[in-house]
Amino acid sequence: xxxxxxxxxxxxxxxxxxxxxxxxxxxxxxxxxxxxxxxxxxxxxxxxxxxxxxxxxxxxxxxxxxxxxxxxxxxxxxxxxxxxxxxxxxxxxxxxxxxxxxxxxxxxxxxxxxxxxxxxxxxxxxxxxxxxxxxxxxxxxxxxxxxxxxxxxxxxxxxxxxxxxxxxxxxxxxxxxxxxxxxxxxxxxxx
Amino acid sequence: xxxxxxxxxxxxxxxxxxxxxxxxxxxxxxxxxxxxxxxxxxxxxxxxxxxxxxxxxxxxxxxxxxxxxxxxxxxxxxxxxxxxxxxxxxxxxxxxxxxxxxxxxxxxxxxxxxxxxxxxxxxxxxxxxxxxxxxxxxxxxxxxxxxxxxxxxxxxxxxxxxxxxxxxxxxxxxxxxxxxxxxxxxxxxxx
Numbered sequence: 001x002x003x004x005x006x007x008x009x010x011x012x013x014x015x016x017x018x019x020x021x022x023x024x025x026x027x028x029x030x031x032x033x034x035x036x037x038x039x040x041x042x043x044x045x046x047x048x049x050x051x052x053x054x055x056x057x058x059x060x061x062x063x064x065x066x067x068x069x070x071x072x073x074x075x076x077x078x079x080x081x082x083x084x085x086x087x088x089x090x091x092x093x094x095x096x097x098x099x100x101x102x103x104x105x106x107x108x109x110x111x112x113x114x115x116x117x118x119x120x121x122x123x124x125x126x127x128x129x130x131x132x133x134x135x136x137x138x139x140x141x142x143x144x145x146x147x148x149x150x151x152x153x154x155x156x157x158x159x160x161x162x163x164x165x166x167x168x169x170x171x172x173x174x175x176x177x178x179x180x181x182x183x184x185x186x187x188x189x190x191x
Numbered sequence: 192x193x194x195x196x197x198x199x200x201x202x203x204x205x206x207x208x209x210x211x212x213x214x215x216x217x218x219x220x221x222x223x224x225x226x227x228x229x230x231x232x233x234x235x236x237x238x239x240x241x242x243x244x245x246x247x248x249x250x251x252x253x254x255x256x257x258x259x260x261x262x263x264x265x266x267x268x269x270x271x272x273x274x275x276x277x278x279x280x281x282x283x284x285x286x287x288x289x290x291x292x293x294x295x296x297x298x299x300x301x302x303x304x305x306x307x308x309x310x311x312x313x314x315x316x317x318x319x320x321x322x323x324x325x326x327x328x329x330x331x332x333x334x335x336x337x338x339x340x341x342x343x344x345x346x347x348x349x350x351x352x353x354x355x356x357x358x359x360x361x362x363x364x365x366x367x368x369x370x371x372x373x374x375x376x377x378x379x380x381x382x
Contacts (some may be wrong), residue, residue, distance in 0.1 A: 006307060012304075017381075028221075028295050030221055030222070032218075033223070046306065052349045056293055069243055093298075094295070094298075097294045097295050097298070099289070099296045099353075100291035100353060101292055101294070102293070103290050103292070103352075103356035103357070104219050104285070104292065104346060104354060104356070105287045106356055106357055107284075107285075107288070107356050107358070108359065116357075127353065144348070144366075144370055146364065146368075148363065148366045148367060148370060149370075151354070151359060151363045151366070151367050151368045152370055152371075153255065154359075155347065155350035155351060155354045155359075155364075155367055156347070157350070158347035158349070158350045158353035158354060158357075159347055159348070159350025159351075159353065160350075160351045161294075162290075162291060162294060162346070162349035162350065162353065163345060163346045163349060164340070165294035165295070165297055165298050166296065166297055166304075166307075167298070167304060167347075168342060168345075168346075168358060170203070172338065172339065172342045173342065174337045175335075175342070176342050176343045176346055178337060179210075179340075179343055179374065180343075180374075182374075183370065183371075183373075183374035187378075190304060
């Protein structure tokens with residue numbers, strides 16, 4: 001493909017993804033209708049769905065971008081740092097709430113659940129790898145299986161988003177993350 | 192009021208609440224339209240809203256009933272036992288997901304947030320009281336303020352519902368609750 005077309009294609013995909021993210025953030029998953037996606041993106045449905053097959057595909061691509069960015073932080077500094085970053089960027093928040101809104105769909109729509117699980121796998125792999133290294137370095141408690149620690153951290157991430165939504169203040173949530181960090185740490189010597 | 196009328200009133204309210212709970216559980220908060228509430232409850236909108244002012248009032252009354260039941264368990268056995276009970280009753284689950292679905296509304300609608308907070312206060316008070324007694328009895332860690340422990344347990348409750356929705360298996364979540372229980376306990380002597 002000639003370079004100019006390739007650049008144009010990338011810019012167009014970017015425009016669609018950025019607009020779609022704003023639309024989901026503003027209206028939520030269910031109410032982000034095709035009409036509203038057209039308005040926020042500034043393109044016709046024909047143009048949008050030429051690049052992304054349907055609304056779910058768009059949504060999954062945004063989730064994949066998130067997972068990729070979070071996985072980079074998780075691999076280097078752990079999932080708790082990912083959560084501290086969330087607390088420090090409340091403008092990201094309205095988009096994050098869509099994670100909770102799809103709970104019913106995840107439960108009742110196996111194809112959607114499958115698509116979502118695939119996008120979450122990258123972040124999950126990064127967390128597993130980081131936990132493995134921390135355990136090797138003796139920084140992680142060793143009386144609880146790694147898989148349980150991972151489920152625990154995933155649960156805390158979802159709970160964090162829900163509590164932010166309930167209007168819990170950031171300071172309390174920071175203190176909770178300190179407690180969470182402490183609860184996965186190796187307790188050797190230090191109480 | 193004569194007894195028979197009072198009984199009739201109570202039965203009618205019960206019919207409405209039970210039907211509304213099924214309706215919210217099946218369709219989710221947003222999609223539980225007035226038409227669907229009529230169908231599930233088996234009464235006209237006139238009859239329903241004679242007893243409960245609007246959809247939000249109905250929803251809050253269901254949340255209040257939950258909070259009351261959970262507060263009884265929380266006062267006696269703690270919030271972690273409330274969560275173990277949730278894991279043991281997955282049939283309650285579809286209704287519980289509405290807790291997550293209202294996150295955006297909680298954030299954007301101050302009147303709704305206020306109504307929700309009032310209904311959550313009873314459970315919150317029961318948990319606070321139980322934590323206070325546990326602390327007095329020396330069973331709770333004393334290096335972290337009680338308010339932080341409470342926020343932590345609230346966060347875990349929301350996270351638990353979200354992970355159940357993502358299809359996390361019950362066995363892993365039980366193990367996570369053991370870890371959570373351990374992380375709020377006093378560490379004196381025992382590692």
